Amino acid sequence: xxxxxxxxxxxxxxxxxxxxxxxxxxxxxxxxxxxxxxxxxxxxxxxxxxxxxxxxxxxxxxxxxxxxxxxxxxxxxxxxxxxxxxxxxxxxxxxxxxxxxxxxxxxxxxxxxxxxxxxxxxxxxxxxxxxxxxxxxxxxxxxxxxxxxxxxxxxxxxxxxxxxxxxxxxxxxxxxxxxxxxxxxxxxxxxxxxxxxxxxxxxxxxxxxxxxxxxxxxxxxxxxxxxxxxxxxxxxxxxxxxxxxxxxxxxxxxxxxxxxxxxxxxxxxxxxxxxxxxxxxxxxxxxxxxxxxxxxxxxxxxxxxxxxxxxxxxxxxxxxxxxxxxxxxxxxxxxxxxxxxxxxxxxxxxxxxxxxxxxxxxxxxxxxxxxxxxxxxxxxxxxx
Amino acid sequence: xxxxxxxxxxxxxxxxxxxxxxxxxxxxxxxxxxxxxxxxxxxxxxxxxxxxxxxxxxxxxxxxxxxxxxxxxxxxxxxxxxxxxxxxxxxxxxxxxxxxxxxxxxxxxxxxxxxxxxxxxxxxxxxxxxxxxxxxxxxxxxxxxxxxxxxxxxxxxxxxxxxxxxxxxxxxxxxxxxxxxxxxxxxxx
Numbered sequence: 001x002x003x004x005x006x007x008x009x010x011x012x013x014x015x016x017x018x019x020x021x022x023x024x025x026x027x028x029x030x031x032x033x034x035x036x037x038x039x040x041x042x043x044x045x046x047x048x049x050x051x052x053x054x055x056x057x058x059x060x061x062x063x064x065x066x067x068x069x070x071x072x073x074x075x076x077x078x079x080x081x082x083x084x085x086x087x088x089x090x091x092x093x094x095x096x097x098x099x100x101x102x103x104x105x106x107x108x109x110x111x112x113x114x115x116x117x118x119x120x121x122x123x124x125x126x127x128x129x130x131x132x133x134x135x136x137x138x139x140x141x142x143x144x145x146x147x148x149x150x151x152x153x154x155x156x157x158x159x160x161x162x163x164x165x166x167x168x169x170x171x172x173x174x175x176x177x178x179x180x181x182x183x184x185x186x187x188x189x190x191x192x193x194x195x196x197x198x199x200x201x202x203x204x205x206x207x208x209x210x211x212x213x214x215x216x217x218x219x220x221x222x223x224x225x226x227x228x229x230x231x232x233x234x235x236x237x238x239x240x241x242x243x244x245x246x247x248x249x250x251x252x253x254x255x256x257x258x259x260x261x262x263x264x265x266x267x268x269x270x271x272x273x274x275x276x277x278x279x280x281x282x283x284x285x286x287x288x289x290x291x292x293x294x295x296x297x298x299x300x301x302x303x304x305x306x307x308x309x310x311x312x313x314x315x316x317x318x319x320x321x322x323x324x325x326x327x328x329x330x331x332x333x334x335x336x337x338x339x340x341x342x343x344x345x346x347x348x349x350x351x352x353x354x355x356x357x358x359x360x361x362x363x364x365x366x367x368x369x370x371x372x373x374x375x376x377x378x379x380x381x382x383x384x
Numbered sequence: 385x386x387x388x389x390x391x392x393x394x395x396x397x398x399x400x401x402x403x404x405x406x407x408x409x410x411x412x413x414x415x416x417x418x419x420x421x422x423x424x425x426x427x428x429x430x431x432x433x434x435x436x437x438x439x440x441x442x443x444x445x446x447x448x449x450x451x452x453x454x455x456x457x458x459x460x461x462x463x464x465x466x467x468x469x470x471x472x473x474x475x476x477x478x479x480x481x482x483x484x485x486x487x488x489x490x491x492x493x494x495x496x497x498x499x500x501x502x503x504x505x506x507x508x509x510x511x512x513x514x515x516x517x518x519x520x521x522x523x524x525x526x527x528x529x530x531x532x533x534x535x536x537x538x539x540x541x542x543x544x545x546x547x548x549x550x551x552x553x554x555x556x557x558x559x560x561x562x563x564x565x566x567x568x569x570x571x572x573x
Contacts, residue, residue: 003503003504003507003554003555003558003559004523004551004554004555006500006503006504007504007507007519007523007524007554008523008524010504011421011523011524013417013420013421013425014420014425015413016412016413016416016417016420016428016429016432017429020416020429020432021408021409021412021413021416021432023433024408024412024432024433024436025405025408025409025412027433027436027437028404028405028408028436028437028440029401029405031404031437031440031441032396032401032402032403032404032405032440033401035401035440036399036401136471150433150437233513233514234512236513237466237512237513237514237517238466239463239537251470326441
């Protein structure tokens, strides 16, 4: 059989379950009804909750999760207009290029990164372990089956991930109490019959290939070459544009073992990226101070916070700053703090393995290494 | 009754609450199949609502001159999938892995010879993500190159040349068992 015919042949899938279709249709009916009601939604408890007209949604930026599992009951707290936020100190940059302040901050971080000590490779059988706290927008549609409505909560999570060079590992997630993102979400949840919102712990073990440890050793550490690979989407696929560049720079820093040289190059690439803004000195959700840079896309400001002493990524936050995000300005729709990172010997261990001799990227076959300046070193370096 | 997709979206924008649901009944199964082919049935069940709610919220972006909404919907579905994969691991999992590993568990049953399955995987692994998406939109979703261009927001000429390149590479890698992918992002052996 011809290759393309065979490819077409494997594309046949079983028809979708009618219940799945009904659930989505219900969610759309409710969404349309809420949309048509517009300003008549009760906003007495939330005077700021004005829905922007026809908000376009961002698809390119890093999203929330969509979780539709059924679960036990949860105490649900309504909080409108979350007060938590990073403190922006400096002004946004001009739209045509990076703000001088942002470029300066990132260039300084690049210098700091390049000065960080040599790195350690997670050997076969070992794992890169990263622990973080976070909260992400969790959108539920039309649950329980036959129920109505779609609503978003901010779901706090404690996350521990172990990834080995062969992609085996473990992902252990526990959750805090969900918080409604707006009165509108709360109303939709009530209309849906106040169903429980999933937040049971999840602990999954993966065999080889189940997860993926990004292989960063082949990436250029020359900033122009790296920028070219990044913007041509050679590293990750994706839509064109600086917003996606910024997202992908973040991808190469999140739960990876990027070497000091690569981090330095990434910061230099970010320094030249049009639209990147400096937030000045900021405090993350665990109280640590750092320097923040951000990119605004579709009304949401995606913020990265770095330790100025080590250049390590401390945390992230996504804040609504303009129309287009469905929530009032100032709403925090996601955040992460990276607590600890180490190379460990098993998926039950969180303690750093005895360090072998440091291996430089040029002599390491894998070339993948863990920077000693990872966020774990910063645990407890709290600021007022 | 016989409204085009563009007209249904237009009615929805004008405030007709039933219009978008109508559009959903036309294309919901196709969008589900798109998702299921790429990430398996169970994930597709979970992601379907998200794709459609996003489509509803961004319906002002739809060019109502375009009669068939599928390219637009597949474009949204693709972004939801990327987000889904990215979420599973904080750093986006390169799709060379995803496209081959996840849906192929389901496809296994339908391919007789393991060798053929390997050949298909090899063929897809030889493509960049962009090339693969173009090829799969044509072969799996039966879009025309012009519709692919709409779905991926690329010029039609680019879609055509990418499709040509993807077919050539795919066939080449399918037929030559010793080909080695030059992509640096393939899984470590």
